[in-house]
Amino acid sequence: MKKWIFPMMAIVMFLLLSSCQSSETTEKKKTDNDDPLAPLEETAKVVIAEDGSASGAGFYIAKDKGYFEEYNIEVEFATFGNSDEMLPAVASGEVDVAGGISTASFFNSIAQGIDVRFIADKGHNNEGSSYFTFVVREDLKDEITEYADVEGKKIAVSSENSVDDYIYHEMLKHAGISTDDVEFVLMSDFGNMMAAMGNKQVDLALQIEPLITQGANQGIHQRFLDATAYAPEAQIAMVLGSPKFLTDRRDVALRFMAAYLRGVRDYNDVFIKGEDDGGEVISIMANHTALKDEELWREVGVTGLNPNGYIFENNVVDQYEFYKENGAIQGELDFDKVIDMSLVEEALDIIGKYEE
Incomplete structure (x- = not known):
C-alpha cells in the first residue's frame, strides 16, 4: 500500500495548487473588471x-x-x-x-x-490675466485708466448677441455708463481691430490672445484693467x-x-x-x-x-x-x-x- 501513498499525495497537491491558481486568476479578472477605467477591450x-x-x-x-x-x-x-x-x-x-x-x-x-x-x-478668463479682455490704444493709456474714462470713446467688439457683447455690456454696467454714452464699433476680425488701433480709428477693443500680447509688444495697445473685475465667471x-x-x-x-x-x-x-x-x-x-x-x-x-x-x-x-x-x-x-x-x-x- 505504501507505493500508492506518494502518487496520491502528489495528485492531491496538484489539485490544491490548481485550485489556488484558478482562484487567483478569477480574482485577478474580477479586480481588472472592477477597474472603472480599465482599457476598453476594443479600440x-x-x-x-x-x-x-x-x-x-x-x-x-x-x-x-x-x-x-x-x-x-x-x-x-x-x-x-x-x-x-x-x-x-x-x-x-x-x-x-x-x-x-x-x-x-x-x-x-x-x-x-x-x-x-x-x-x-x-x-x-483667469483672474488678473484674462485671455479675452479689453485693450486701450497705446497713446491713450494715460488718459483712459479707469472705467469711467471710457465715456465718449469708440469701442470695437467682434460681434453682437454673443459672449463678446455680454462682456462689453458688463463692463459698461460696471463703469456706470450707458451704451448711449459710447460708440460701439462692430469689427468681426480681431486682426483688423489691432490695425484699427494702430490707425487711431478706435480707442478701445475687446481683444483676444495672442493678439493682446503681440499688440502690447508692438506698442499698439495695452491691457485695460481686467475682464474678471466685472465678468468674473463669464x-x-x-x-x-x-x-x-x-x-x-x-x-x-x-x-x-x-x-x-x-x-x-x-x-x-x-x-x-x-x-x-x-x-x-x-x-x-x-x-x-x-x-x-x-x-x-x-x-x-x-x-x-x-x-x-x-x-x-x-x-x-x-x-x-x-x-x-x-x-x-x-x-x-x-x-x-x-x-x-x-x-x-x-x-x-x-x-x-x-x-x-
Missing part, C-alpha cells in the same frame, strides 16, 4: 470637432501624452466651417465631442431642436457632447472625460501653478494651435480651463437671458437637460478632485 474612435483653438488644450495634451491611448481610445479631429454645420453633426452622433461658444444663434439652434449637451468647461466656451455618446457609449465617454481632465490638469500645472515640465505642454500647444512661438506662450494670458471640469452654470443662464432681453432668442431652453455635469462628476469620483 474606440472618438471624433472631436476642434479647429486648433487654444481652448482645446485638454484634447491636445491628452492625445499627445497618451492618455486617450491608455484607455484604448483613438481620437480624430474634424473641422467644420461654422456651428451651423457642426451642431447637427454633434446631435446626430456623427461627431462625439465639440466646442461651443456662447452666442444667441448657438442657443437658438438648441432651442429649435438641435440636441446637444454642455458637458465640461472649455474656456473662461463662460466663454463649453465642451459639447452628443447625447448618443453620453448614453449609448457611456463606457467610452467616461474614459474620454477622465483623459480630458488629466490633460487639463497638466495644462493648469504648467500655466497656472508654474510647474516646470521641461517645456512639454508648451510644445504640444505650439504644435496644435496657430501660436507657434513657444517663448510667446510664456507671456500670453492663457485660456482658463477648470481642472475639475465644471462650467459656470449660472452664468450660462445669465447670458441666455441677456440675449433674450435683446430679442435675439426664439424658443425656450431647459437648462436642467442641456447642462449635464454627470460625466464630469462620474470621472471625478474615480480620479479625484484637483487641488487648486
Whole structure:
C-alpha cells in the first residue's frame, strides 16, 4: 500500500495548487473588471470637432501624452466651417465631442431642436490675466485708466448677441455708463481691430490672445484693467457632447472625460501653478494651435480651463437671458437637460478632485 501513498499525495497537491491558481486568476479578472477605467477591450474612435483653438488644450495634451491611448481610445479631429454645420453633426452622433461658444444663434439652434449637451468647461478668463479682455490704444493709456474714462470713446467688439457683447455690456454696467454714452464699433476680425488701433480709428477693443500680447509688444495697445473685475465667471466656451455618446457609449465617454481632465490638469500645472515640465505642454500647444512661438506662450494670458471640469452654470443662464432681453432668442431652453455635469462628476469620483 505504501507505493500508492506518494502518487496520491502528489495528485492531491496538484489539485490544491490548481485550485489556488484558478482562484487567483478569477480574482485577478474580477479586480481588472472592477477597474472603472480599465482599457476598453476594443479600440474606440472618438471624433472631436476642434479647429486648433487654444481652448482645446485638454484634447491636445491628452492625445499627445497618451492618455486617450491608455484607455484604448483613438481620437480624430474634424473641422467644420461654422456651428451651423457642426451642431447637427454633434446631435446626430456623427461627431462625439465639440466646442461651443456662447452666442444667441448657438442657443437658438438648441432651442429649435438641435440636441446637444454642455458637458465640461472649455474656456473662461483667469483672474488678473484674462485671455479675452479689453485693450486701450497705446497713446491713450494715460488718459483712459479707469472705467469711467471710457465715456465718449469708440469701442470695437467682434460681434453682437454673443459672449463678446455680454462682456462689453458688463463692463459698461460696471463703469456706470450707458451704451448711449459710447460708440460701439462692430469689427468681426480681431486682426483688423489691432490695425484699427494702430490707425487711431478706435480707442478701445475687446481683444483676444495672442493678439493682446503681440499688440502690447508692438506698442499698439495695452491691457485695460481686467475682464474678471466685472465678468468674473463669464463662460466663454463649453465642451459639447452628443447625447448618443453620453448614453449609448457611456463606457467610452467616461474614459474620454477622465483623459480630458488629466490633460487639463497638466495644462493648469504648467500655466497656472508654474510647474516646470521641461517645456512639454508648451510644445504640444505650439504644435496644435496657430501660436507657434513657444517663448510667446510664456507671456500670453492663457485660456482658463477648470481642472475639475465644471462650467459656470449660472452664468450660462445669465447670458441666455441677456440675449433674450435683446430679442435675439426664439424658443425656450431647459437648462436642467442641456447642462449635464454627470460625466464630469462620474470621472471625478474615480480620479479625484484637483487641488487648486
